[in-house]
Amino acid sequence: MDSAAQSSPARQPTVKEVAKLAGVSPMTVSRTLAGGKNVRPEVQDRVLEAVHALGYYRNENARSIRPGQASGLIGVAITNLGNPYYGNFALGVEEVAAQYGRRIVLGNTGEDPGRERQLIADLIGRQVEGLIVVPTGDQATHLQPESLRGTPLVLASRSVTGVAADAVVLDDVGGAYRGTRTLLDAGHRRIGYLGNVTSVFTGRRRYEGYLRALEEAGIEVDPDLVRRGQQDVETASVAMRELMDLADPPTAVFSANNRNTIGALKEIGARLNSADGEVGALPAIVSFDDFELAEMMPVPVTVVDHDARELGREAARLLFDRLLGEAEPGRIREIEMPTQVRVVRA
Amino acid sequence: MDSAAQSSPARQPTVKEVAKLAGVSPMTVSRTLAGGKNVRPEVQDRVLEAVHALGYYRNENARSIRPGQASGLIGVAITNLGNPYYGNFALGVEEVAAQYGRRIVLGNTGEDPGRERQLIADLIGRQVEGLIVVPTGDQATHLQPESLRGTPLVLASRSVTGVAADAVVLDDVGGAYRGTRTLLDAGHRRIGYLGNVTSVFTGRRRYEGYLRALEEAGIEVDPDLVRRGQQDVETASVAMRELMDLADPPTAVFSANNRNTIGALKEIGARLNSADGEVGALPAIVSFDDFELAEMMPVPVTVVDHDARELGREAARLLFDRLLGEAEPGRIREIEMPTQVRVVRA
DNA sequence: CTGTTAGCGCGTTCAA
DNA sequence: TTGAACGCGCTAACAG
Numbered sequence: 001m002d003s004a005a006q007s008s009p010a011r012q013p014t015v016k017e018v019a020k021l022a023g024v025s026p027m028t029v030s031r032t033l034a035g036g037k038n039v040r041p042e043v044q045d046r047v048l049e050a051v052h053a054l055g056y057y058r059n060e061n062a063r064s065i066r067p068g069q070a071s072g073l074i075g076v077a078i079t080n081l082g083n084p085y086y087g088n089f090a091l092g093v094e095e096v097a098a099q100y101g102r103r104i105v106l107g108n109t110g111e112d113p114g115r116e117r118q119l120i121a122d123l124i125g126r127q128v129e130g131l132i133v134v135p136t137g138d139q140a141t142h143l144q145p146e147s148l149r150g151t152p153l154v155l156a157s158r159s160v161t162g163v164a165a166d167a168v169v170l171d172d173v174g175g176a177y178r179g180t181r182t183l184l185d186a187g188h189r190r191i192g193y194l195g196n197v198t199s200v201f202t203g204r205r206r207y208e209g210y211l212r213a214l215e216e217a218g219i220e221v222d223p224d225l226v227r228r229g230q231q232d233v234e235t236a237s238v239a240m241r242e243l244m245d246l247a248d249p250p251t252a253v254f255s256a257n258n259r260n261t262i263g264a265l266k267e268i269g270a271r272l273n274s275a276d277g278e279v280g281a282l283p284a285i286v287s288f289d290d291f292e293l294a295e296m297m298p299v300p301v302t303v304v305d306h307d308a309r310e311l312g313r314e315a316a317r318l319l320f321d322r323l324l325g326e327a328e329p330g331r332i333r334e335i336e337m338p339t340q341v342r343v344v345r346a
Numbered sequence: 347m348d349s350a351a352q353s354s355p356a357r358q359p360t361v362k363e364v365a366k367l368a369g370v371s372p373m374t375v376s377r378t379l380a381g382g383k384n385v386r387p388e389v390q391d392r393v394l395e396a397v398h399a400l401g402y403y404r405n406e407n408a409r410s411i412r413p414g415q416a417s418g419l420i421g422v423a424i425t426n427l428g429n430p431y432y433g434n435f436a437l438g439v440e441e442v443a444a445q446y447g448r449r450i451v452l453g454n455t456g457e458d459p460g461r462e463r464q465l466i467a468d469l470i471g472r473q474v475e476g477l478i479v480v481p482t483g484d485q486a487t488h489l490q491p492e493s494l495r496g497t498p499l500v501l502a503s504r505s506v507t508g509v510a511a512d513a514v515v516l517d518d519v520g521g522a523y524r525g526t527r528t529l530l531d532a533g534h535r536r537i538g539y540l541g542n543v544t545s546v547f548t549g550r551r552r553y554e555g556y557l558r559a560l561e562e563a564g565i566e567v568d569p570d571l572v573r574r575g576q577q578d579v580e581t582a583s584v585a586m587r588e589l590m591d592l593a594d595p596p597t598a599v600f601s602a603n604n605r606n607t608i609g610a611l612k613e614i615g616a617r618l619n620s621a622d623g624e625v626g627a628l629p630a631i632v633s634f635d636d637f638e639l640a641e642m643m644p645v646p647v648t649v650v651d652h653d654a655r656e657l658g659r660e661a662a663r664l665l666f667d668r669l670l671g672e673a674e675p676g677r678i679r680e681i682e683m684p685t686q687v688r689v690v691r692a
Numbered sequence: 693c694t695g696t697t698a699g700c701g702c703g704t705t706c707a708a
Numbered sequence: 709t710t711g712a713a714c715g716c717g718c719t720a721a722c723a724g
Contacts, residue, residue, distance in 0.1 A: 012495055014701060025711050030703060038709060055495045060471040061407040061417065062701035066716045071407065073451075081440065082655065087433035094427065094454050103468060105419075106452040108440050122449060125406040149358055149401045262638050269642045273691075292608050293639055296615045309428065345619075360717055371695045376719055384693055408717035412700045
């Protein structure tokens, strides 16, 4: 409104100054702020008045250095905040953390193992009470209990072999299997695959589900129909273009994640909008990950749906079970969240 | 891998223990970790070895209680992490913060002023060096410099009257004006409006742009065509349904945000998919906020596009200008980010 | 180049 | 019911 429009560090009032203004000792201020146990009500009023007058905030950092005092912080490391999937995931984590009076410190790793290492080290230095990590890659050393100096860890969405931590992942194999099955049941025999490389946990598992469905149907995989490694919408479009330009193109495509799905559909749209008319038969799509406006697509669409927010909630629940000592100490829990196959447009 | 699968607080090694193991004083450890200035290289090696052996992490909280030592934390308060728009915004903030070696502490307000108040108080208690806030509502008291004890503040996406803080917002009025103009230019005369209530900053401004375009064209606003207050996709669909069911329905609709756009299009899709055939003319859509797969829609679509991530970056830049003392102390800066009208499908 | 002293803001412990 | 002393982990400032 007026004033010097916040600038400069602006010295921060401390308990001592509040105490002086209220005419009591720092201890009385501390006690009042802690709930007022064993402080005369009238004194409390004086203290709170002084707090208000000075705009005093308790220094949570100073507070947390004393042993036994927790920081109230949960560290969260995700790979890509710009992906709505992870935004919802973080929302779920935040929701449960708030219920337990904890705040989350969020970092983005951008799928870079180096940044992940650094981020986790920093979070530990900030005394987070626990960590929830969507791991990038398969490196396990920086996720070992020793490296984390015992900070409870929950892996989310992806697991890492060699890391003995609680984890909550999706039913990737089953979802991919059932998704691919719907294509087979519809009579498709040439089914393309768009997804992640197999060095990524989910990429590996979803491809496995795809394979399993094909094998069961007695179909041999055609390597020409498999495109892996596209991370974003643009490269996914290119991969889809290659599939559609094959001499013997697929009649349907299984897309293993949201980004590949959008890219594939954009390519379909591009062909539809190109004035050439004649586009021939367009492939049906099965998408692991739901997406908005799926029902508006010009081709048959089925999604393997799941709840990112609930995944976040569940990860947080696992963590708080540990923090509150309600989980069996020695036993690692791996939870698989269900996926639902939904025919959006036949 | 093995071990007691992280449990219990697990006592944390301190400088003292590292010092003892390395056979030096705590100060030497501190100096080594601070860059090694004035420490013999061989001693540094011993120290780092001990650090590694003990799994020592410097306690950033203890570090930051000392005056002059910054916390390295930037507080970010956003309204809805589940909205991809804000996810990208946060990503932009994080990106710039990382460049300056800062971490972000992220909180979700859920459009609840009470939670916003509480969140900001907590962030200040954690000694954040600065705040970036997407404000909920028009309450200004908790955003005053006194309440923030001088912590630099940047408002993003929305501004608040009566708060003298740097702000970065969108060209809401201009974008809405130009978006509506494309409809008028295409010959539309009955143009519906879906958007936020006018008590919300962006709701107010985007409606103003819509109004301005209509007035300029000599068209009087029909209150029946204006629906405000829908916050999510479901209620937006209902509002759209009401518009389309009017005796004299609009031939086009201006949607003031992403959520309303998706809801409106879903309603159009529902009518298209209902087997009744005969759906009559479908309204053209102009959407403030881009959305994926816009080119696949069965009706003409124009978007008023902008870059959420860049908005986040710009907000962070304003903040760091203040923190680094590179901004003129007394002067408030309000930046309007440009919007681009793009015809996706005529 | 290295160690000692002192103190950051707070809350536990003990004494009044 | 209140206060004084002490120490949490860390690092400037000042010896040495």
